[in-house]
Amino acid sequence: MKVLVIGGGGREHALVWKLCQSPRVDKVYCAPGNAGISEIAECIDIRGDDFDALLDFVKYNWIDLTVVGPEAPLAGGIVDVFIKEGRSICGPDRKGAQFEGSKKFAKDFMQKYGIPTAEYKIFSSFQQAEEYVRLKGAPIVIKADGLAAGKGVIVAATVDEAIDGLKSIMKDRVFGNAGDKVVVEECLKGEEASFMVLTDGETVVELATSQDHKQIFDGDRGPNTGGMGAYSPAPIIDESMRKTVMQTIIDPMMKGLQRERIKFRGVMYVGLMICHGKPYVLEYNCRFGDPEAQPILMRLESDLFELLKATAEGRLKDINVSWKDExxxxxxxxxxxxxxxxxxxxxxxxxxxxxxxxxxxxxxxxxxxxxxxxxxxxxxxxxxxxxxxxxxxxxxxxxxxxxxxxxxxxxxxxxxxxxxxxxx
Ligand SMILES: Nc1ncnc2c1ncn2[C@@H]1O[C@H](COP(=O)(O)OP(=O)(O)O)[C@@H](O)[C@H]1O
Ligand SMILES: [Mg+2]
Missing domain, CATH: 3.90.600.10 (Phosphoribosylglycinamide synthetase, C-terminal domain)
Incomplete structure (x- = not known):
């Protein structure tokens, strides 16, 4: 079998590395890849947003499965394009990718299906957002609705800081259209953890738990980054917490996906805040976390190709997953x-x-x-x-x-x- 991985970061290197170990995989391509990936796979010079070129590549090279690493091509609808052409691809379609592509969509979904999350309001008027922030007081959290490469969230300690955040998103439009709407939400205090599942829309396969380290400096100080490190498993998600997450977050999410007729075939990443022993959803991502994928895939015992192919084809119920104890x-x-x-x-x-x-x-x-x-x-x-x-x-x-x-x-x-x- 031949596989194409889209992306060129650490997550994609880990995906390629694990896919190469599958006895069923003959060849892995990566677009665009990086220097490390080029040592184990063939890197091709096509950007993740060039759907036509990617589709041509997949057709002419008889690719059996495409795996999408980053969020942008998913939000742009690459899965819809590939499915229309009858190509096997692992990732949610454009509708499903809204869980990450629109924080408003994610919050409204959680509210509708009773999934615990911070109290919030959505604004498209700066003035109304400002009034609400003054009413609620600090600390308070401001989020640009759309994709902002992990930089669209301000956890404001003061009202002034929150209003500066609103200004930069809504007036200066530092994230462009992604700032057309903002989510203003309650600030939750607790410990964060990452809970990822693979789903084909029917069956859920839990991935190993993990914890990211967002800030640049030791002791969680300094500005946020794409992630400075991660480990797995995360002891904060013990067996009883795991059950609570499944019952209060994942089960209603699956019910919601089915009710809304969202065909989600990929990784759903649930960013959790555990407050006083209760898990709340901070956000959804619709792909593997980076850097969480690296430690998680290193612990994966099972064949990643089998898993992702079954996800793309809606056969997850036949699959068992095992993890290293390490x-x-x-x-x-x-x-x-x-x-x-x-x-x-x-x-x-x-x-x-x-x-x-x-x-x-x-x-x-x-x-x-x-x-x-x-x-x-x-x-x-x-x-x-x-x-x-x-x-x-x-x-x-x-x-x-x-x-x-x-x-x-x-x-x-x-x-x-x-x-x-x-x-x-
Ligand atoms: N309601 C909240 N209360 C406290 N901290 C929050 C809240 N929402 C987000 N954060 C903090 O901001 C970070 C980024 O927010 P998140 O919603 O994950 O957006 P993104 O990953 O798209 O930047 C989180 O990892 C968390 O540390
Ligand atoms: Mg996040």
Whole structure:
């Protein structure tokens, strides 16, 4: 079988890496991929938004399954285009992708189906939003409705900060059309966790739990990033919490999908805030998390191709999934300046020492080849991912590996997984 993966970050490297291990997969292509992906798959120079070129590629190369990594092509309707042409693709259609593409859609869905989430109101008028913020007071959360590359949310500690946020989204339109509407919601206090499921619209297969680290600095300080590290499993989701999440969040979500006739065949990522032992949904994403995919896929025992193909074809009820008992952690190495403007083109040393280490995989994100040399080309550069018999060992393995890697300006958090270790 031949598979095409769309995207070029750490998540896609992990997807490609795991797909390559399937005995049923002969060849993996990735569009556009990165330097690390090009070592194990054939990278093709097509952008994720060029649906015509992707479809042509899939037709002429007899691709059996396309897997979409990032949210933008999903929100743009790539699945609708492929399905219309009879192509097998894993991911929700345009309607399903609204769970991520419109925070208003997601909030209204949750309200309609009784899924616990922060109290909210939607505004398209700046003045009314401002009045509401003054009425509610701080802390309060402001969210641009549409896709904003993880930068459209302001958790405001003061009313002034909230109103500045409203101004930049609604008046200065820093996120363009994504700011036509805003969600203003109650600020929840608690601990976050990521709960992902695979669904074909009928059956739900739970993926391993995980926890992301959004802020750039240790101790969850500094500005938000795309994610500086993650680990799996997340002990905050113990067996009783898992059941609560399934009953109060996933079951009503599945019922809602069926009632609304949304054909969702892909990963539904539920971002949770656990407050006083009760889970609330902060947001939905309609694809694997990045960097959560890296530790999760390293723990996956089952054949990823079988899983994703069954998802695309509505056969998930026949599939069993198994996980390694070991824990896993991914630590992101980022460029100097990230999440602001960052440097590029720095040579990366020490990548080849892990070839024979089965516990460590260095997934590439923003890397490219320059005259045969691997150089940095993005904000998040590498995701050093390690297994260990427990989370402490996994952490030691990852950080020991990092000592061997170097590029100018390299920055990373030293406290990934400490929340889990401190719970032991
Ligand atoms: N209601 C809320 N209360 C407290 N913090 C929140 C709330 N909503 C979002 N956040 C914080 O903001 C981050 C980003 O919000 P999220 O809804 O996940 O948007 P996105 O990932 O699209 O930027 C969350 O990971 C969480 O830390
Ligand atoms: Mg989020």
């Amino acid at each position: 824990s896993s952690i991914c630590v992101v190495l980022a460029s100097k300046g990230y999440p602001g403007p960052y440097e590029k083109g720095e040579a990366i040393q020490g990548l080849d020492v892990f070839d024979n280490d089965k516990d460590v995989v260095v997934f590439h994100a923003g890397t490219s080849l320059n005259n045969g040399e691997i150089v940095t080309s993005g904000g998040r550069v590498l995701g050093v991912t390690a297994l260990g018999r427990d989370i402490r060992t996994a952490k030691d393995n990852a950080y020991r590996a990092i000592e061997k890697i170097h590029f100018n300006g390299m920055q990373y958090r030293k406290d990934i997984a400490d929340k889990a270790i401190n719970k032991q």
